[in-house]
Amino acid sequence: MKQKGLKMPIIFNAAFRQFHLLNNKISYIMHIMENGQLEHLYFGKCVCPEADFSYLAERGHRDMQACPLPDQPYFSPEHIRQEYPCFGYGDMRMPAFEIERENGSRVVDFKYVGHRIYHGKKPLDPLPGVYCEPGDDVETLEITLTDEQIHTDIILYYTIFESAAALIRHAEFSCHGEERISVETAMSFGLDLPDMDYEMIDLAGSWSRERHIRRHSLDYGIQSVYSLRGSCSSHQFNPFIALARRDTGENSGEVIGMSLLYSGDFLAQAEVDNFGVTRVTMGIHPQEFSWTLYSGEKFVTPEAVIVYSDKGIGEMSSTYHWLYRNRLARGMWRDRERPILINNWEATYFSFNEESLLKIARKAADIGIELFVLDDGWFGHRNDSKSSLGDWYVNKEKLQGGLKGFAEKINSLGMGFGIWIEPEMVSEDSDLYRKHPDWVLGDKRRILSKARNQYVLDFSRPEVVDEVYRQLADTFRGLPITYIKWDHNRSMSEVFSAGGNREYQGTVRHRFILGMYSLYAKMTAAFPDILFESCASGGARFDPGMLYYAPQAWCSDNTDAIERIRIQYGTSLVYPLSSIGSHVSAVPNEQIKRITPLRTRAAVAYFGTFGYEQDLTKASEEELAEMKLQISFMKKYRNLIQKGTFCRLISPFEKDGNIAAWEVISEDGKEVLAAYFRILQKPEAPYTRLRLAGLEEKETYLCQEVNNCCEADAEAEKIYRSGSELMNIGLIMSDESSGCKGVAAQVQGDFLARMFLLKKQSPDAE
Numbered sequence: 001m002k003q004k005g006l007k008m009p010i011i012f013n014a015a016f017r018q019f020h021l022l023n024n025k026i027s028y029i030m031h032i033m034e035n036g037q038l039e040h041l042y043f044g045k046c047v048c049p050e051a052d053f054s055y056l057a058e059r060g061h062r063d064m065q066a067c068p069l070p071d072q073p074y075f076s077p078e079h080i081r082q083e084y085p086c087f088g089y090g091d092m093r094m095p096a097f098e099i100e101r102e103n104g105s106r107v108v109d110f111k112y113v114g115h116r117i118y119h120g121k122k123p124l125d126p127l128p129g130v131y132c133e134p135g136d137d138v139e140t141l142e143i144t145l146t147d148e149q150i151h152t153d154i155i156l157y158y159t160i161f162e163s164a165a166a167l168i169r170h171a172e173f174s175c176h177g178e179e180r181i182s183v184e185t186a187m188s189f190g191l192d193l194p195d196m197d198y199e200m201i202d203l204a205g206s207w208s209r210e211r212h213i214r215r216h217s218l219d220y221g222i223q224s225v226y227s228l229r230g231s232c233s234s235h236q237f238n239p240f241i242a243l244a245r246r247d248t249g250e251n252s253g254e255v256i257g258m259s260l261l262y263s264g265d266f267l268a269q270a271e272v273d274n275f276g277v278t279r280v281t282m283g284i285h286p287q288e289f290s291w292t293l294y295s296g297e298k299f300v301t302p303e304a305v306i307v308y309s310d311k312g313i314g315e316m317s318s319t320y321h322w323l324y325r326n327r328l329a330r331g332m333w334r335d336r337e338r339p340i341l342i343n344n345w346e347a348t349y350f351s352f353n354e355e356s357l358l359k360i361a362r363k364a365a366d367i368g369i370e371l372f373v374l375d376d377g378w379f380g381h382r383n384d385s386k387s388s389l390g391d392w393y394v395n396k397e398k399l400q401g402g403l404k405g406f407a408e409k410i411n412s413l414g415m416g417f418g419i420w421i422e423p424e425m426v427s428e429d430s431d432l433y434r435k436h437p438d439w440v441l442g443d444k445r446r447i448l449s450k451a452r453n454q455y456v457l458d459f460s461r462p463e464v465v466d467e468v469y470r471q472l473a474d475t476f477r478g479l480p481i482t483y484i485k486w487d488h489n490r491s492m493s494e495v496f497s498a499g500g501n502r503e504y505q506g507t508v509r510h511r512f513i514l515g516m517y518s519l520y521a522k523m524t525a526a527f528p529d530i531l532f533e534s535c536a537s538g539g540a541r542f543d544p545g546m547l548y549y550a551p552q553a554w555c556s557d558n559t560d561a562i563e564r565i566r567i568q569y570g571t572s573l574v575y576p577l578s579s580i581g582s583h584v585s586a587v588p589n590e591q592i593k594r595i596t597p598l599r600t601r602a603a604v605a606y607f608g609t610f611g612y613e614q615d616l617t618k619a620s621e622e623e624l625a626e627m628k629l630q631i632s633f634m635k636k637y638r639n640l641i642q643k644g645t646f647c648r649l650i651s652p653f654e655k656d657g658n659i660a661a662w663e664v665i666s667e668d669g670k671e672v673l674a675a676y677f678r679i680l681q682k683p684e685a686p687y688t689r690l691r692l693a694g695l696e697e698k699e700t701y702l703c704q705e706v707n708n709c710c711e712a713d714a715e716a717e718k719i720y721r722s723g724s725e726l727m728n729i730g731l732i733m734s735d736e737s738s739g740c741k742g743v744a745a746q747v748q749g750d751f752l753a754r755m756f757l758l759k760k761q762s763p764d765a766e
């Protein structure tokens with residue numbers, strides 16, 4: 001609904017002091033109140049811009065009101081939908097920010113003093129941020145609020161893309177007075193919605209069970225997800241929540257997604273007050289956070305991306321996928337097809353030498369693998385998890401020819417060479433620790449917990465980051481490395497920095513994240529051709545902050561195909577397939593000992609970056625031949641998979657969870673690749689159908705099953721169906737278990753995967 005004659009997607013209505021940010025999908029409306037503060041009026045589907053929206057500022061009598069305006073008895077901050085709520089000024093709900101003055105007072109009064117609207121978007125340095133490219137129609141609004149008593153400004157930032165149903169927000173605090181202030185809470189945004197008729201969706205789990213979809217009704221009080229692990233956004237919760245109407249599904253209904261571009265402590269919470277108003281706040285977790293500002297200093301919060309869809313959760317995901325793939329991920333690899341890799345971790349763990357690795361590499365090269373990744377254990381004298389983190393030089397007992405010699409041998413097999421690092425950690429048994437014991441993060445007057453036998457380095461200190469960078473750059477410079485897997489394998493505990501005073505301690509956890517981002521910035525600048533994959537004991541840092549530096553992330557240490565269906569399905573709520581690290585591993589599976597068919601393992605792993613993680617010298621000739629076909633298949637379809645539109649079709653989190661399905665539609669809409677998974681074959685099973693999505697109703701599609709999930713060109717039955725049939729009736733999936741005789745054995749049994757390729761094509765085209 002583009003408005004006629006509308007040039008700017010951000011309008012300031014001076015007569016009524018209202019801001020209206022809109023494109024043809026969304027509207028976001030707020031105004032400046034009588035007391036100079038901001039009131040939120042509306043966020044949702046786009047509405048016409050001409051009107052005065054004052055009627056949305058509902059006022060009335062409520063009991064026990066605290067009214068700061070003497071002549072306006074109904075002006076009660078607690079009953080007003082605030083734009084960026086503060087504490088201590090009559091609003092008794094959870095605030096978006098808190099500031100403490102030198103005398104301990106937390107009463108603040110930030111009033112509007114001005115605003116700027118401009119084309120484009122400023123970088124958020126030193127934090128990750130969505131960016132725009134020349135030709136993008138993007139507008140930014142900056143609203144400045146000032147508290148004159150404490151000489152402090154808050155600038156609220158809002159960016160809107162003409163073509164995306166998304167609003168990008170963050171806040172900046174700056175101090176100009178003699179008096180220092182202490183920012184105790186600084187959320188990236190607040191959003192007050194007028195009702196509570198929502199279900200909250202979040203992504204929760206644990207190590208090896210990351211990002212399972214949870215959905216529950218909002219209730220009075222606070223519901224939240226968070227990380228207090230310091231250095232990662234966590235396996236337990238992802239920095240994302242969505243509020244969906246009760247009847248919202250994949251393809252219909254309203255949903256608001258909220259995603260934080262941050263990789264450390266975060267809090268995302270929805271508070272429902274006694275009038276059913278829902279307040280969402282999201283940002284750095286205030287626990288352990290305290291940031292003192294002296295005159296001339298500022299604090300910038302991480303950015304949040306708020307997405308609206310009135311066409312279901314699928315469209316919300318598509319908006320995130322587009323933004324995160326094209327305007328958050330950067331660098332040479334952003335738009336490139338991802339190389340098919342072999343990783344040696346599950347094949348060898350720490351026990352390898354040059355020859356054992358080369359045996360795997362030769363097999364890998366034979367079947368068409370493009371990249372060999374050397375995982376943990378190549379440096380210092382690391383033969384288990386007890387030593388050498390911090391000593392980033394090669395172990396010549398394992399690799400006699402050094403990294404260069406080994407990388408050249410891999411290259412001579414026709415493959416690229418990639419390597420593993422864990423730069424933020426240190427082992428007690430390491431030269432780095434022996435030289436700089438005070439560089440460990442932690443209060444050394446107490447027992448420091450080890451986790452995985454290691455300590456966290458104090459990355460809040462630039463000299464620590466610089467030394468790790470120096471080592472990595474010295475070791476890797478001039479080597480033919482095309483890929484780096486950047487791991488992180490423990491949370492913070494007993495946090496204390498020997499490098500700072502009392503005030504500094506409240507900043508350490510955030511400074512650590514800034515230090516880690518700065519190392520990423522240095523490494524990506526020094527090695528611009530390298531593809532970075534982030535990792536944190538599997539998927540503990542699968543967040544948009546990381547995607548800014550590393551366009552792909554290891555999704556989970558759990559490589560079992562059935563567990564991965566759920567993990568990747570949940571991950572896809574926010575993150576594009578091009579970012580989802582996915583490998584085919586051996587059976588019985590290392591993590592849960594399940595035995596699944598090779599075709600099913602590949603069918604799940606295709607829908608990500610794709611690779612293998614197993615000892616190929618142990619694979620049979622038959623298996624290697626099948627893998628070779630899988631690799632050719634992926635090479636042919638990875639462009640479609642990694643750049644197409646992903647649609648979830650059947651959820652493994654609903655009903656009994658026995659069936660899951662998804663599809664990807666190519667960028668030009670001409671081809672569709674669908675995958676259907678049935679976990680257990682049931683006796684006397686119900687009839688099942690696979691209904692597709694996102695097709696053109698009147699177009700005819702040629703549908704063919706992908707033989708053994710890897711041979712798209714094999715002779716297969718040709719079925720022509722209209723888009724409307726495929727979306728409303730679907731493909732028949734019933735087999736012998738539901739009484740349908742004559743179904744091929746390969747599409748029966750437990751842990752079943754089937755894949756279908758659809759092409760927009762009528763029978764006459766043959």
Ligand code: DGJ
Nearest residue numbers: 345375376487537538557
């Ligand atoms: C945890 C990662 O998730 C694994 O893939 C592997 O790289 C190990 N760390 C190595 O220590």
